[in-house]
Amino acid sequence: MSFIKLGLTEMKKLFQQPEIYIALFLCTVYYYLGLRDTGDSFNPTSGLWRAMLDAVPWFGFWMIAVLVVIGSAKCLPIEREQEMNELLLTYKKGQVQLLMVKQAVMFIYCAIIVSYFYLVSFFTLVSKYSISGAFNQIKVNPPVYFINANPDWTFAQLLLFQFGYMVLASYIFSLCILALSFFIKRSVFIMMIAGSVFALEELYDKYLCYYTGSMKLDVYLRNIYDYGFNGMLGHQYLEGLSPFSEGEIYILFMVFALLLFAFNLAIGRWRRYASVGN
Amino acid sequence: MEQNKNFEDKLEALLQTYPLPKIHEGDKQETIDVLKTYMPIRRERTIVLMKELIWKAFIDLLWHYKRQLCMTILLMFFIYTVLPLTMEKWLFFIFTSPLPILVIGWHFMNEQTEDMVELECTYKYSFQQILFSKIVAMTISSIVIYTCTVFYMILIHHVELSLSIFRIASLGLTPILLFSLTLLFLSVRYRDVLSWTVIILIWIFFVLLSISTSVGTVLLSINYLVYFVINVVLLALLVYRLVRVWGMERLPYEFH
Numbered sequence: 001m002s003f004i005k006l007g008l009t010e011m012k013k014l015f016q017q018p019e020i021y022i023a024l025f026l027c028t029v030y031y032y033l034g035l036r037d038t039g040d041s042f043n044p045t046s047g048l049w050r051a052m053l054d055a056v057p058w059f060g061f062w063m064i065a066v067l068v069v070i071g072s073a074k075c076l077p078i079e080r081e082q083e084m085n086e087l088l089l090t091y092k093k094g095q096v097q098l099l100m101v102k103q104a105v106m107f108i109y110c111a112i113i114v115s116y117f118y119l120v121s122f123f124t125l126v127s128k129y130s131i132s133g134a135f136n137q138i139k140v141n142p143p144v145y146f147i148n149a150n151p152d153w154t155f156a157q158l159l160l161f162q163f164g165y166m167v168l169a170s171y172i173f174s175l176c177i178l179a180l181s182f183f184i185k186r187s188v189f190i191m192m193i194a195g196s197v198f199a200l201e202e203l204y205d206k207y208l209c210y211y212t213g214s215m216k217l218d219v220y221l222r223n224i225y226d227y228g229f230n231g232m233l234g235h236q237y238l239e240g241l242s243p244f245s246e247g248e249i250y251i252l253f254m255v256f257a258l259l260l261f262a263f264n265l266a267i268g269r270w271r272r273y274a275s276v277g278n
Numbered sequence: 279m280e281q282n283k284n285f286e287d288k289l290e291a292l293l294q295t296y297p298l299p300k301i302h303e304g305d306k307q308e309t310i311d312v313l314k315t316y317m318p319i320r321r322e323r324t325i326v327l328m329k330e331l332i333w334k335a336f337i338d339l340l341w342h343y344k345r346q347l348c349m350t351i352l353l354m355f356f357i358y359t360v361l362p363l364t365m366e367k368w369l370f371f372i373f374t375s376p377l378p379i380l381v382i383g384w385h386f387m388n389e390q391t392e393d394m395v396e397l398e399c400t401y402k403y404s405f406q407q408i409l410f411s412k413i414v415a416m417t418i419s420s421i422v423i424y425t426c427t428v429f430y431m432i433l434i435h436h437v438e439l440s441l442s443i444f445r446i447a448s449l450g451l452t453p454i455l456l457f458s459l460t461l462l463f464l465s466v467r468y469r470d471v472l473s474w475t476v477i478i479l480i481w482i483f484f485v486l487l488s489i490s491t492s493v494g495t496v497l498l499s500i501n502y503l504v505y506f507v508i509n510v511v512l513l514a515l516l517v518y519r520l521v522r523v524w525g526m527e528r529l530p531y532e533f534h
Contacts, residue, residue: 018468018473019472019473019476022473022476022477023476023480026480026484027480027483030480030483030487030493033487033491033493033496036492058490058491059486059487059490059491062483062486062487063483066479066480066483069479070476074472187472188388188471188475191472191476192475195475195479195482199479199482199486202483206486206489206490207489
């Protein structure tokens, strides 16, 4: 019961940040603008569902990443910035439980953010396409970013798969930002580092790669992009070069998430002992 | 009656016996000086004070952020020189126009800690007047830098001073005015560097979105008169907000 209570308090603390609402408003506007030319209006078969599947790996994951960065950057430093750190050391349940709750709350936050953007794309695209065709097989109008997907799957199945994939990928990204928070004191610098790395990689993929294409450096940069957070959120793990099947990707991401979860707990515990002088 | 008169005479005789203290000329002057400090101070004309403060803020801005400004300007000119003249280049040109205000604005918000604001409150000028002058100085600096970049583009690409240049100039001015207004709003309402970082982050992703999707093409294809009207509205709003800030007794939302 205390676990749920603590979770609700942490959730309240997270959603009281005004920056999240500033970002949510602007990202929604941008997502809406970007969605206007998504999808193939000449082939309207299951057009709505195909456009929804294509929008996320094209540019939808940027909006999700921005909100994950903003939400995660302040999650741990919030107590330190409000000078509550010493008071928290007196918390009878201990730092570990608090960290567990914070990480669980971040999972819920990621799921909410991903669901929100799926809803935005649904309501934006429903005016352009017919709602029918969710249970058609994807081979009738194959989505651009799922070249390896089983053609017998239906659009609803693939959409559910993509939703789960995005929640897991964004949660891994969020856990990495939480890990960064143990080493950087101010939330603004955490946000700047995480956001800049993500944005620079995207700038490389969308623009700079045309200029570095002939250099040997491009091979390394491409690998960093493909196997980094950008590739993870941008569905690069599901493309032709990936040695994993769809099911294996889920297991791989879950293992990643669990390892990061445990790593953060260990670091948090160690830092607590360090702060009390043991 | 007789008794009262006698008493008054006695009292007068007694007071006459008291020695009068001798007042030195130096003490008189000191008293005058002390009293003068309580006199109302002669107030300068508002417009003169505004000019003086803006000039001071401008010098302060150039001195304190010289490194950041130099790096930003060099980066901007490097991008313009290296990239070929394509649509993306025009987009980069427009999107990098508020770069000075974004960089200086971040430092400006970062310095507005509780201690710093308390210190600024002890200055000769009010906190609102300092805020006003800083925002005006930042906006003017950005516009000056932007104008220089427009001339640079004309110089390197031999672009005629035609309607397209006017359109590009109007387009780049819009983000500068928009960010000045946002900075002013955030400085008054919500004084936290985190909010400005969020704005910068979202601006970067807007640039990416414009390059990757048709949003950029749409932005460039809109008639320049629309941007001209938007700029006029933004400028009017900025002036209105600045005048309000100048006239404020105190900021409505104090420190967190």
